[in-house]
Amino acid sequence: MREYTWKWVVETGPSVLKESREFVSGLILNLALITGVVVFRWSLVEIAVIYLIEIAIINLVFLSAALFTPLPVDDLDGDAWDSEPTPAQPLALLPPVYWRNIKFVSGKAVGSAIFIGAVTVPVVSGYSPDSGISLSVSLAIAGIALFQLRRVWQHFIIDQSYRHKSPADAMTFAFAPVVELYLIFVYVVAPVTVVLVGIAFAMDTDLDSPLILLTYLIPMGVIRAWIGSLDPQTDDLELSFN
Secondary structure, three states: OHHHHHHHHHHHHHHHHHHHHHHHHHHHHHHHHHHHHHHOOOOHHHHHHHHHHHHHHHHHHHHHHHOOOOOOOOOOOOHHHHOOOOEEOOOOOOOOEEHHHHHHHHHHHHHHHHHHHHHHHHHHHOOOOOOOOOHHHHHHHHHHHHHHHHHHHHHHHHHHHHHHOOHHHHHHHHHHHHHHHHHHHHHHHHHHHHHHHHHHHHHOOOOOOHHHHHHHHHHHHHHHHHHHHOOOOOOOOOOOOO
């Protein structure tokens, strides 16, 4: 019986770890934010800035990857998608980009850019550090950039896997955090802020205290881990680009 259990663990363990990797990554990233609040005394604005920069980095790397994918988008009609794509290779060291991908990506990215901009403007306007960006925030941003570069390498670059993908595949990765941001804004930021503002008026509570900030970060972590557990390359996370 013990031998059978060990054999089952050996056979199924790697697949379970692979499937749960993004879920664990979401937990780790949110734990890093909690650590920043507890150890480095990050404010709510600093957390929001880090999170929005993370979304910007994700969109930058994966929308860039979408430009190199030669396969057509499913269920899209038109001469551009029914024929071989027209490549352009401005740099010899990079794979060719496709004009139809540039038009498709730019058109679909407008809506998310407007939403992200609407959230970003009030946050950035309230973030004016006296002595510049702190070292801890800079390290967090650098870690996010390296992590997302590893993801795009894993899913699109290694073994030139972008050759077997369409721009919609990369855009699903890029737009997943936009969906995440919407859910966090509607189900965490708005209701928690209303409750905390009421408590602050009633009890004269400091809204920048670590305990108060954790009331944002814990439910944010739940949503981020859930979104992270959905695989953009399967039907777990299905976004329509038609």
